[in-house]
Amino acid sequence: MIDTVAHKELVKERIGFLFDQKLLDEILSVGRIKQLPPDSIIMDPGEDIHFIPFVLEGSIKVSRENRDGEELLLYYIESGDTCAMTLQCCVRQSRSEIKATTLDDTTLLMIPIQYMEQWMNEHQSWRQYILESYHNRMIELIETIDAIAFMRLDERLDKYLKDQAKLLGTLEIHHTHQQIADDLHSSRVVISRLLKQMELKGMIEIKRNKIILSSI
DNA sequence: ACATTAAGTGATT
DNA sequence: AATCACTTAATGT
Structure with missing residues (x-):
């Protein structure tokens, strides 16, 4: 009741x-x-x-x-x-x-x-x-x-981050690389490397336990 | 200061 | 793209 x-x-x-x-x-x-x-x-x-x-x-x-x-x-x-x-x-x-x-x-x-x-x-x-x-x-x-x-892992990761941001209404994703790897059923090392590349392209900013998207 | 946990890296498959 | 083995960095006690 x-x-x-x-x-x-x-x-x-x-x-x-x-x-x-x-x-x-x-x-x-x-x-x-x-x-x-x-x-x-x-x-x-x-x-x-x-x-x-x-x-x-x-x-x-x-x-x-x-x-x-x-x-x-x-x-x-x-x-x-x-x-x-x-x-x-x-x-x-x-x-x-x-x-x-x-x-x-x-x-x-x-x-x-x-x-x-x-x-x-x-x-x-x-x-x-x-x-x-x-x-x-x-x-x-x-x-x-x-x-x-059909999507490569880097595309999936990009989609994942954007979905997450939309859902929670924030550009800051409070996840460790390991957690993301678990969700996408990949490994932490691979995710770390892909994130690093995205950071170099200026798409995101990497902090400890946190990823900041520059845009959705 | 030390231990723990997260993230970065080179080499190998 | 995954795994190993190791390093470096950040954070908690």
Whole structure:
């Protein structure tokens, strides 16, 4: 149950326009608000899923992980959106296939999964929203596949930095070279060298734990 | 001052 | 483009 006025307002502001009043009331009565600091793990592969998270504020990074703990960034989820992977998992009563981490300070709306199916049948606005969300995720996934298959690593790195900057609304990226390498599934040495080249071209400025873009 | 962690570099595959 | 082995630089205790 969402009881504070501020939280109710936040939900209405971010996702309220998507649904009819009746559904919105239900969301407000069964949902929970969860606030998380940056780099919190929301979901890990193999975990049981009990809630569907909707991003109200902040953003989430969704990545695939192999059994050695190596990662590959799949896509980001921004305000007003949800994770199709999670939806699919809960319908099939399966476990998480992916890892989800917060990118910055994030506020989530958590909906217990038992309402999913019911709302799919009862509310066309819900059905539409879920399908739309699937679609968006699919497009982003294809974009990521394209990048992996067709772009050189230096182009991918450039895109990565710009995406990150857009998402967080700042030109300063607070990541180590190692973290970037993990996201792109490359190695730290390679990333360091590519960044060095970008710095020589005047595209970025390298500081410890920080990269400053000169433009988006 | 010392240890730890991030970043830089040359050589090799 | 990845990995190794090593150096240098920055930061915390």
